[in-house]
Amino acid sequence: INFRNVDFLTSAPTLAECPEDSGAEVAFAGRSNAGKSSAINALTGNSKLARTSKTPGRTQLINFFRISDRQRLVDLPGYGYAKVARSMKDEWQRHLASYLEQRQCLRGLILLMDIRQPLKEFDRQMLAWAVSSGLPAHILLTKADKLKNGPANNTRFAVEKELREQGLDQGVSVQTFSSTKRTGLDKLERKLAQWLSL
Numbered sequence: 144i145n146f147r148n149v150d151f152l153t154s155a156p157t158l159a160e161c162p163e164d165s166g167a168e169v170a171f172a173g174r175s176n177a178g179k180s181s182a183i184n185a186l187t188g189n190s191k192l193a194r195t196s197k198t199p200g201r202t203q204l205i206n207f208f209r210i211s212d213r214q215r216l217v218d219l220p221g222y223g224y225a226k227v228a229r230s231m232k233d234e235w236q237r238h239l240a241s242y243l244e245q246r247q248c249l250r251g252l253i254l255l256m257d258i259r260q261p262l263k264e265f266d267r268q269m270l271a272w273a274v275s276s277g278l279p280a281h282i283l284l285t286k287a288d289k290l291k292n293g294p295a296n297n298t299r300f301a302v303e304k305e306l307r308e309q310g311l312d313q314g315v316s317v318q319t320f321s322s323t324k325r326t327g328l329d330k331l332e333r334k335l336a337q338w339l340s341l
């Protein structure tokens with residue numbers, strides 16, 4: 144798969160407005176500000192593709208990016224952003240949940256967590272949901288450039304251990320990642336290519 148030619152397809156506020164449910168799709172999920180949009184930009188080598196922001200909650204729609212006619216990447220709205228109104232939050236979560244539960248072409252979930260604060264409540268919920276639905280998940284411990292290699296790897300081991308202990312390791316893999324330093328991109332590309340094969 145060539146991720147360099149990915150372009151923007153469409154934004155959908157609800158499941159009903161998503162592109163036709165066919166082919167293969169991988170969704171990027173995670174708390175607000177975890178670095179979902181930045182990871183998509185690093186992967187595609189296009190810093191302007193997905194909008195990033197220092198302000199959490201930037202991505203509010205389900206954004207679709209086209210790899211080929213039958214393969215897409217999806218940038219999901221971040222969850223856990225405290226400053227938006229409660230009603231807005233419920234609304235997003237409803238759309239997010241219906242996308243995750245009903246999208247047939249969804250092949251896997253890339254779950255991004257800031258390496259300095261992994262496995263927050265929402266991350267656990269997403270993982271529990273993915274494991275129970277049999278959807279494979281790949282965790283990116285993002286902003287790994289903020290830690291030295293030793294502590295970064297220790298965090299990865301700790302996350303893997305905790306997932307095993309909680310029975311949340313079925314079909315789940317973990318890697319460290321940095322969009323700014325472009326580390327871990329090859330591993331992410333291999334995972335995506337595996338999931339997106341037609």
Ligand code: GTP
Pocket residue numbers: 173174175176177178179180181182194195196197198199200201202203219220221222285286287288289320321322323324
């Ligand atoms: P929402 O759309 O709000 O859910 O956020 P998001 O998960 O898409 O995060 P986004 O990619 O917009 O990044 C949030 C902030 O983190 C921005 O200021 C980025 O520059 C920064 N950031 C993202 N990835 C990295 C990284 O690998 N290293 C560092 N140091 N900063 C990063």
Ligand code: MG
Pocket residue numbers: 179180181194195201202218221
């Ligand atoms: Mg975003």
